[in-house]
Amino acid sequence: IPNSIVVNPNLVALGEKLFNEPRMSNNNISCASCHNYNLAGSDGLKTSKNIQGGNDLMNTPTIFNVGLNPLLTWFGRNLTLEEQIDKVLANKKHMDGNWVDILNRLKKDSSYTKLFNQEFSDGLTRNNVKHAIASFERTLITPDSPFDNYLRGDTKAISNNQIEGFKLFKLYGCISCHQGINVGGNLHAKLGTFTSPFKKDNNTEKSRFNRGLFNLTNDERDLHVFRVPSLRNVAVTAPYFHSGAIKDLSKAVKFMAKYQTGRQISDNDAQLIADFLASLTGQYQGKTIISQYDTKGSL
């Protein structure tokens, strides 16, 4: 993971302003309302709050390192960040905004028109707003995790337990999917390789979400297929899975082992792997990411 990326600081600042801009939705919520990048880039809730204040049925994924993810959302859409911003804004449950209203609201603020005119030849437009936000999002990276430092040769960067956990991570084949720069996030996988964790599909909304990628492709092969999430900062982004069903990381590890590798692993192994995963927690602007989710002894 790169320590820094080359960006236009003015554009990023504008993006950050927009990221925190409640006028982007029609009910006073901003991107940062759910993706709190001062903490772990998420909301710490089991499932997200929807715009009406009710509970959504999917967990909010962290915004950190999103720029390094080829696939976005739990379903693993092959989208650019800009495209994803469009989707979130238009979603009735999320931002419920339409561009005409959003642009009108922004244009009333002379500071925006001024900033946009500085950055873009065509001023305040839909594409430029998306571009600014995406540019900001790409800066939300968390380099310098202990594991990164370990890989760079700092053998003291992680504890023995963590080294042990890493070995188990490889041994049990976790690494087959959770691989690459973001330790995941670049492929799909079926939840339940050998046995399905899902109960009978009773066609409730929850069940429909459990269908995963199938919802998008209608392809039998995509039933219960989800994106393999990145494991960076996983220790601070509980609760876990698309439904936020599991709050404890070692339990999540055990859950993964059971359904993905078809094997029971010991609590000790699970804990070691969880320890290892904690070494993937990086830093944002020089500060280690901290969780907003209060789980006792989860770290």
Added chain:
Amino acid sequence: MNIKKTFHIFVGILAGATLYTLYSYSLIDQQQHFDITKNILTFKENDLILNQSIIQNQTELHKNFDKISLSQKNTDASLARLNEKLRPYIAYDSTLENDMSHLFTLHHEKNLLVSHYKRSAALNKFTKQYLPNAFNELITSINISDDIDTASKRLLSIKTNKLNIEMNRYIAGYQHDELKLKKMSSTIQQQATELFGEDTRSIMLLSRYIVKVIETNHQKHMFVEQIQNVNINEQLHAVQQQYTFLFNNKNQDAIKYKNLLFTASMVLLIYLLFVFTRLQSTSSNLKETLTDLKFRRMALDKHAIVSITDVTGNITYVNQKFCDISQYTQAELLEQNHRIVKSDYHDSHFYKEMWKTIASGNIWQGEICNRAKDGTAYWVATTLIPRINDKGKPYEYIGIRTNITEQKNSELEIKALARFPIENPEPVMRIDKSGKVIFSNDAAKILVDYWNIKKYTYIPDEWKQKINDVLIKNKTQESEICVGAYDYLLTFTPVSESNYVNLYGRDITEKKRAEDSLSYQANHDQLTGLVNRYAFERELKNALTSATRNDKQHILLYIDLDQFKIVNDTCGHVAGDELLCQLSNMMLSIFRENDTLARLGGDEFGVLLLNCNLEMGKKIAKKLLHLVNQYRLIWNKQQFKIGASIGMVEINKDSDSIVGILGKADIACYAAKDAGRNQIKIYDSSDSDSAQRHSELQWASQIPKALSENRFQLMVQTILPLNNNLEPHYEILLRMLDQNGNIISPGSFIPAAERYNLMSAIDHWVVVHVFEFLNTYAENNNHKNLPNLAINLSGESMGSEELLAYIRAQFEIGIVPPENICFEITETAAISNFNKAICFINSLKEIGCSFALDDFGSGLSSFSYLKSLPVDYLKIDGVFVKGMIDDPIDAAMVNSINEVGHIMKIKTIAEFVENAEIMNALTTLGVDYAQGYHIDKPMLLAEKFATTATEKIKQVG
């Protein structure tokens, strides 16, 4: 104009747009072409990299999917970019659109396959990796199992190992018989199950993994194969070909458009040339128009006072005439408000109205009084024209004026003049031909009321006729009209060209009264109220005219009262007057209406009986005589009886003149007196001789005759200077000769001449003959020693212009010097004609004549008159001189007159110097001259100056 302008702009825009369109079409965006080509290549390259990374992943050169994912993202991006770049072509070419959409489908398909590949590859990798552990676990679990025999264990172990080897070979790609592997796996599973029972997890796990490995391996390869089969390259090639085709087409089009552009440019150029030429001609027209306009403006400037102001009245332009009249310079006026020339003549309402008019865009016309720099007012007839902008609002005002100060002043003057008839205190009217009143002033109200008319109504008919008459004759006429107590003189002045008559009234009430009284006084005797001599003579003249012309017969009675003198002498004038009055009234009662009774003087009366024969006359005369005889005047208890002598004469066609008639009547009257009084005598020519001697009338009739026959002689008497420094003068005296050559003294004929107004004729004769004498004398004596002559003039003569003219003419001849002539006038004559006398004296004194005041002391003798009469000599009345030796009062008179004369620088002359005693006394008193029998007796002028004057004086001395 506006439509035309809009049209031109439209055409211009159209031409511009056409040129631009052609230009843009003619351009070939090389950059775009380059980008597209580059993007095709990039996409191709990225796709190749993707393929490459998949192969690399498959052969496990890469352990993670980052590169594949990155390649996928890159292909996504480069395809999106390519699509973006090709959009202009896709928009109008369906083939390319289809090709591209097919390319997208293929790409999507490939992405899906890659995604599936990744899933399979991940599972394959994970199962494969764990497979050795699974074998180990199984073998370990076999080995540690106590329940089964060693042989079975060994067999199972061998089989397991064999499977392990086979699996390794499979994974390595040397073993392809998947069925065999599955069979081996299921055999092992079966045997293991037999040995360890159902719940052996390790064998279950292993067999599951083996199945998964084989399955995913299979899938992996299948996906790779399918990925390879997705022929993106070929489709991309199709896109590229189509694009190239389109690009070439466009290129060719561009050339066409270039040609078109060239043609259009040429057309435009030709059009511009045409426009330019037309503009040239327009501009020359414009120049002409401009010259014309300049000329017109010059003409306007020469004629009118022009200024231009903005909407607030600030001056932006003034011409020279404006400067001339306002006396400001152009620099002083520009930027100034027009108020600078405002006068106080008009009120604010006037200006308010003016501004209201022009601000609403209307033209204002009127006359304004302005004020020049030096404060003098001037009048201008002004036209203010607002200039309107596109919005219909005025933005400046042009003022054109002409100087009408003179007209205005004369207009005011005319207005004032026009008030003359209105203000006239006398009636003024204007009446048209039909008798209608067109104009009447206030003073005419009295006439208007009298005639009971109004303006524009008709005057009474009798006056209408007058109007007509006046217009026809075209001559001013006058009429008198009596309106109540007032008399008016109406002057009708015809204005024939306008066919009306101006009527000027004049209140002549006072004059009329004065006139009436004057004429009464002039014609009547003040005492008796009877007609006086003057009026009577007029009546007589009328009667004579009617008698001679119309053969009428009239009678004249001449009445002289007898014994009247007794009444006067015994009872005084008052009684005499009373008698005359009473008798007059009585006499009047007996005459007919047409008869005239007149008092001719003293106790003499005349009666004119018109249309009366002798018989009738006798009757009336008798009646009259009887009446007078009957009359008694009672005065102071005394009775007076009087009688009358009546002369009667017939007036008929043979009568000669009034004088003759009166003379005859007078003679008849004398005859009656001679015959013993209280009688009536009819004139008889035989009676005339006896009476002739006694009558002044006789002289009066003799004088004109004597004048014409030159029966007058000029005498001369020396006026001797008592002071030796002075020269002697000679007073001219006159005597008349009767028909028999007898000398008649002036005392006899002068009173008659005065009474019958013959003095001026006598004076004229004297003057003429004196000058004749002097002229002859001057000729004979070589113009030397001309005597100083004094000529007597009567008061009547001093009013005679003819005489004055004659005298002046004589002096102008130059023979007689005016210094040699002195005129003697009596105090009475000078004063009775005072003004004329002063004029006469002054005009002759001016030339050099001198004047002497005659008989001073006996008449009015007023020194105050003397003061105002510019005379040179005072002649002291002989009465005082004669008595000065015996009477001290006379001596004092002579002395005081002499003294006053000297004080006034007037020389004094004493008359009637009859002896040496008187002469000595005069010399002692210092009187300047002396005249009288003691010095010289009057002698004929011709004889006197037959010898020289000096000799004569010596003889006297």
